[in-house]
Amino acid sequence: MRISELAEQTAVPLATLKYYLREGLLHPGRSTARTQAVYDGTHVERVRLVRALTESAGLSLGSVRDVLEVLDHPPATRHELLGAAQDVLLVDEGGHLRPGGEQAHPGAASAAAPADPWVARAAELAARRGWCTTDEPLVHGLADQLRAADAAGIDLTDDHLGALAQAADGVAAADIAAVPADPGAAVRHVVVGTLLTDPVLLTMRRLAQQRASAASQDSAGGEAALPER
């Protein structure tokens, strides 16, 4: 198909597709003339993936590029698979989800001073669930997120954080159970599947909050608890 048909089929503007091509997010079509190329189903699939990662998962195009790099060059053995997938799912110094092959948390070394109470609390939370706690960028990302909540005046109790951790364990067990056997499909499912179900989980949290608040109202008998909107 021509690029105009690709635009039509994916509902993505022509200018955006040309931008993806220039940036290498979309592989070139097969040249049929000096200024013409044809595109196929692999292009449709790639455009849909890029759109889902930017629009639903909220990734920057730079982050999308890192994700595509891992998908296009999946690890040769299952042994390296989760490591590669996790590297691309790291959090940046601001605590955002940030795909990226390099060490994504520059503070991991310097902020690792054991005196940092937030690193200590994050490591303690991780240890309590049997998660990896040593030399782990994710633990430092978690510490930064706890520090940010505290700076904003949100006091998070051990019970509240414990409930978040327990929920994370439940989600992760289902995530790993859902990973397909084929290595290429597996890395795609872990990376893309995690990024695209993150917003699903957060939306469900809000739906569940409405229900939990109504239930709390029912049990308390009215104004004493948070009513349903």
Next chain:
Amino acid sequence: MRISELAEQTAVPLATLKYYLREGLLHPGRSTARTQAVYDGTHVERVRLVRALTESAGLSLGSVRDVLEVLDHPPATRHELLGAAQDVLLVDEGGHLRPGGEQAHPGAASAAAPADPWVARAAELAARRGWCTTDEPLVHGLADQLRAADAAGIDLTDDHLGALAQAADGVAAADIAAVPADPGAAVRHVVVGTLLTDPVLLTMRRLAQQRASAASQDSAGGEAALPER
């Protein structure tokens, strides 16, 4: 204190503070001369909140403004409280978390055609957990997120989505249990607390995935499952 001291105490550049003042994200200081003003602890607190919302929760300054509006004018009664908090926690059409008082999902009316299979699946998921399902922007946000995952080639089973939903219920119960009694503090805890623990939950999910993968390897005895990195 002078604005230079505010910059020092919050570790936020002077130019950024002036930008916050111009944009109304930070309330003016008390004028002491035509070009001078003094700032106090309320300014320090506000700057820290704005930084946490932009850096940890990843909000745009426009979204931060919507959050501050609710915090500065909390509902008069507990009855309106969760509604106001939820309005500011809605998701936009891309499925991102998007604070904002107005109807944040423009597709809520038009996309509500019952023929949309993703709206139907989202409503079914919500109904199964006893969540609100009718005329609900969150359900349409969820439908968009499921559609995006499907477009990216991620096949989400009922079991997998059910595990996410169950985790969301666990988190929400703890969220509501943690809400303080004072209405002003409550709206702050629901809105800011939810926004700042969203990234905590997602980081924990990744830590738990490492552990779940290692456990799956142990039980399967090696290469048959995903090994720890």
